Amino acid sequence: MFQAGGLVVFCGLLAQSTVQLEALPLTVGQTLPLPLTPALVPSPTDLVGSLTSTLSSGLLSEGLLGTLGNLPLLDILKPGGNTPRGLLGDLLGKLPSAIPLLNNVIDLKITDPQLLELGLGQSRDGHRLYVTIPLGMVLNVKTPVVGSLLKLAVKLNITAELLTVKDKQEKMHLVLGDCTHSPGSLQVSVLDGLGSLPTQGLLDSITGILNNVLPELVQGKVCPLVNEAISHLDVTLVPSIVNALTRGLEFVIKV
Structure with missing residues (x-):
């Protein structure tokens, strides 16, 4: 039994099962036990950095970069290939110049996939978060028309929506809501090879194809990884986020 009325200093595992300490002064390196008070909930300001950094790490550990680097763009664009219905839609009708391009793509490789810095937004009522996940890659396109490698950035x-839901046991959970590509966010720029293009029309055709195909393709591959990353968030972080969203606390948004 520990004797009351004195300062109790716990110095690790004791060799004997029972030791009495009587009003011993604290020595260097020793501290008193913390009072049993409820743990402080991190502020929304602190949660922003923790959430974005943890999600970034989670996406990378789920193989995001490998997924981007292995997108089956060439198979999809090849006429007669395994083109998922609806991906190309009426692309050929809208872009007649794309027909010879699709027929003559020799090679298309994705290199240098990147996950850029995540951003965070919040709904007006404060109960939902919107995580912006910026992705980057380089497309190496080779066609007889170009005559050499065309490199595009x-x-x-x-955009992934995070919200809270209540299960049958009345417990609140953080889950993934809508997950989609941000309209108009696709940017295509030439890194190398523009001088070999006979007309600007060919570059416009390539950009048009990417606009119709790439966003939905990336969304279909990346959103499941986002869901996995959320499901593996730190167990100490999730309750704090759930508490803040449930109460509608304002997060400090990172622009």
């Missing part, structure tokens, strides 16, 4: 944002 591509950037695209995926």
